[in-house]
Amino acid sequence: MDPVIVVGAGPVGLTLALALARYEVPVTVLDEASYRSAEQQEGRLARTVVLRPETAALLERLGCATTEGTRWTGWRTLHRRSVVAHVPFAAPGAGEAQRKPDETDDHEGDGDPGATPAEPSPLHLPQHALTRELCAALAGEADVRIVRDSRLTMLKQDPSGVTVHTGGDNGTQWRAGYLVGCDGARSVVRKLLGARFPGRTAVERHAVAALRAELPWPGEAVLHRSPPRGGEVTARPLPGGVWRLDWPLPPDGELVTPDALLARVNDALGVWCGEVPTYDLLDTGVHAVHHRLARRWRSGRAFLAGDAAHLLGALGTQGLDEGLKDAENLAWKLALAWHHGGSDALLDSYQAERRGAVAARLRAADRTLPAVRGQGGWRSVRRVVVPGAARGHDMVLTEGHLGRGLLGTPAVYARTPLVPAAPPASSVTVGTAIGEQVADVAVTAPDGSDTRLRDRLGGDLLVVLVAPGTGVWERRHWMGAGLMPRLAAAVSALPMAAELLVTEGYPGADAHTVLVVRPDGHLVAALAGVRPAELYACADAARGGAAGAGEAAGASEEEATAASEATANR
Missing domain, CATH: 3.40.30 (Glutaredoxin)
Known part of the structure; x- marks a missing residue:
């Protein structure tokens, strides 16, 4: 049978190729970027990824080293005039969450992230480091071929496979048993398939700075509510004393000048350290968060995954993490279909499960966003409770960044078609629901x-x-x-x-x-x-x-x- 073609050599496409290789499925990865443009992404420390513990474990099972990442040891919520220190990842007996209020502190309705049971923290690492390690893992796979400078110009399907044409220096015709578009937000595959991509543009805008500095809380992630300038600030540690800082920007689309960005950096560091410490500014950027969801994720033998299928990222939700879950969900199904033939029910289940999971994440973020980012500033709305949940805004934001709660809990495929039509007579109830991720015993x-x-x-x-x-x-x-x-x-x-x-x-x-x-x-x-x-x-x-x-x-x-x-x- 012809190989599986993966379009796009970003983290999602490379992870899917590596997962398929583990199932002994030959893969051709077509990427429109040249080797030179791919190398130019090296060193962009303002471009990082946050992965849930189970997603990081997926990469490790596939043989992808994640040693350049950092698991933060705790989470701190800072208030303008007081500090609340939360340590949700400390091992039992290693210390309790501490709270240091002052006379003017008021926290009614904020929730208590420190009450969360101890569990592994998310993994934070530069995106270029993840891409490099995925390529290194694929280098040992004889049945995986990565072809750069190959832009799709035509896609045609028939009952036995998919034929595509590419332009560029490697322009030619390719044949595949199945094809997966992992080619990003401007996906050519999605356009060639005619799949609609409705949603909202610029739901949030963020200024980002990567810097090397000594902060008072080494290894801990920080959420600073109501800083002196603008909305909240988040800071997450990276290896080597590097930190990524994020500020949500006003929705009016105003430009962020270098001086304005430096002022935000100095404000945050000055409040945290008592005075502005010496620091090295390594990288900066501004990025917009879009919320979009493709109508169809499967068209015959062609599929969409990652940013080609969905865009999300408001309030701490992590789009790349969801894309890697797409790859994990689709890999074993394509492998089963490639080796033994796959039913429509098996292949359709990818869209039913993953689109449903991402749609639920988008709905939760869209419901929460008006309250957390409402008019009148944080303090005027911070006691508003998210509909259907007794959660304050600190808890909502914290759980989004930690991959928990309304915005981050791992998907439960409650309506998956891959279960018996009627529960077996001997079915029993355990601590894991049908369709939920199993406990790691x-x-x-x-x-x-x-x-x-x-x-x-x-x-x-x-x-x-x-x-x-x-x-x-x-x-x-x-x-x-x-x-x-x-x-x-x-x-x-x-x-x-x-x-x-x-x-x-x-x-x-x-x-x-x-x-x-x-x-x-x-x-x-x-x-x-x-x-x-x-x-x-x-x-x-x-x-x-x-x-x-x-x-x-x-x-x-x-x-x-x-x-x-x-x-x-x-």
Whole structure:
């Protein structure tokens, strides 16, 4: 079969190519930028990315080093006349959040980000560093080819694939089994597919400065509410004592002069440090945040991902993080379709899941924005509660930057088509909802090694048995005891490749619960005990049903049970 063509060699396109390569799918990456223009992006420290912990873990599983990034150790909300220090990432016993109010402080309705349970913080790194590390990881992939200076001029589909023409020095004709447009906000692929891209322009504007300085809170991210000049200021640490500072600008589109930007920098540093410290200004910029969502993310064998499919970024929401989640969601589905044929249900599920998740994020930001950025300044509106949530504005902004709450909680594919049409009879409720990302519990792998559940993602379907006490015994003792032989046989008879794991416990799950987990870590089902037919139905639903008539998607309970028992007796 022809390779998959990925259009665009930005972080989303490169991540998708790397994920497909891990599934042994050949990939051709076409990028309109020349090598020289790509190299010119080096050193733009005002252009950074913030990734949720689970997204950073995805990159690490793919072999992309993220050592040039920083996980901040805490989050501080600064007020003009007082300080509230929040440390939501401190390990238990490492210290409590501290509050240092003064006589004039008033915080009614602000919420308390310090009450958030300890958990890993987001990863902050320069975008050019991420791109470079992705290219380094792809350098070892023989079946991935990156072709620069290749701008699409034509796209045509037929039942067996996609044909494209490119201009530039490498202008020629290319053939693909599938094509994914990861070519940014001005996507040529989207235009050639005729997909509408409605939304709003310049929802927010921000001035950005990257500088090297010593601040009073090394390693902590900062939200400064009501600074002396303009709206709030955010500061996030980067390696080497570098900080990125952001200020929201007035919506009237006024120009930001170098003197005005320096005044904002000096104001912020002077308030934080008592006086303006010595600092090196490394990079500056102004960027506008747009909110747009493509109507169609799939057209036959062509797909959209990343900024080609959506634009967002107001109030701390992270567009690139969402783009990398697009790549993770689409990679295993395209790989399954490329190797074994994919049903329309499988391929359509990409748009249903990811477009729904991004649309929910955009709706939350659009609902919140008028209150947080309303007329009359921050103080006149900061006690207004976001509709449907008892959250003050400090909490809303903090959670957006931390990837939590209304603006940042990881997506739950509650309406995914990749689950059985009717819940299996043995379904049980656990601490993870169907369609939600699974908890990262300790598991035992087939070779007897101990690992983490999320470390096994990105490959086959996962079937996890909750079996308290197995950690006490060697694997050779419990693999042939109790439920294991029958469960192992049922797993081997599934209609898609699956890996059997065992865990001592899972949140909200009783002993002998069986979890079915997709390659991207979302829960398909939780079953009580070993039910081969129901397990088969869940795996079949996860692959979107059979790609063609005559496959085993409609296997009866007798057929599924017979297949597993026959395997067990071998």
